[in-house]
Ligand code: HMG
């Protein structure tokens with residue numbers, strides 16, 4: 182991985198999670214055709230990794246029940262990877278049949294969150310992921326891992342960094358090509374995040390780590406910058422700052438993709454993402470949802486073009 186002198190990578194991968202993390206918490210069902218139109222707009226804006234949906238229980242997350250329709254309906258753009266969340270073999274098989282290019286398994290660093298989110302302990306979740314990884318490996322499907330609650334849990338409060346490192350390490354050893362570290366409830370602040378990353382990076386190299394920051398306290402963009410300074414080169418974000426986890430009370434959206442791109446453009450970091458079509462994609466889904474984009478950059482640029 183190449184670095185500027187300051188340690189900031191020259192290129193960064195953005196994983197757009199708006200269609201999944203962004204929409205999973207919406208109470209009103211968003212029709213599959215709107216999700217498909219959003220995904221196609223995001224791909225046209227230059228996002229090459231898009232988490233399109235989740236093959237989870239529709240009883241647990243009704244918004245993702247149209248997973249297969251969404252995946253099948255997308256007009257695929259060459260070079261774009263369309264991923265899906267899969268908590269178990271049932272989800273993996275459905276995602277594979279639906280044409281997911283990549284799947285993501287999701288664990289937590291806190292026991293209470295693991296129970297609330299996927300109804301099992303951390304150890305049980307890792308055991309459930311073993312056959313998913315084996316099947317994906319046989320099928321040639323890349324698997325990404327998530328660890329939730331990396332700087333705090335809505336139920337357990339403080340989460341020891343050793344737990345984050347140990348779950349992230351286990352996911353890599355099991356065969357994930359990358360682990361995304363989730364600040365599920367946005368309680369991270371730059372120094373806290375850097376301390377966590379430095380310790381986790383002793384177990385998993387920074388090249389295999391990604392940052393997934395929710396913006397509950399407005400710290401997400403600061404946490405992205407703090408992580409960049411340690412050489413992190415992959416970040417998850419949601420267009421228009423959509424989102425929140427249904428099993429993390431009070432969790433607000435992911436860091437907005439527009440805001441991350443604005444920061445990275447200003448730092449001279451390559452992402453392959455174009456701001457104008459990205460803003461239009463955010464405007465499209467925000468209009469559908471009937472509320473303004475949570476992205477500060479989207480608001481600023483809209484008011485500057487309006488005035
Ligand atoms: P369970 O109830 O323990 O599962 O749920 P089960 O195996 O006993 O099955 C119960 C029922 O669910 C059965 O159906 C299964 O067939 C069905 P029934 O016989 O009752 O009709 N089922 C499924 N259906 C569809 N797809 C599947 C599936 N698996 C079982 N894959 C389970 C366990 C994991 C399924 C459930 O807890 C679940 O779906 N949880 C998902 C919760 C979720 O999606 N959370 C949000 C995503 S994670 C997140 O947002 C955090 C992240 O963004 C990072 C961060 O911010 O920290 C990634």
Ligand code: MG
Nearest residue numbers: 202363365426
């Ligand atoms: Mg999340």
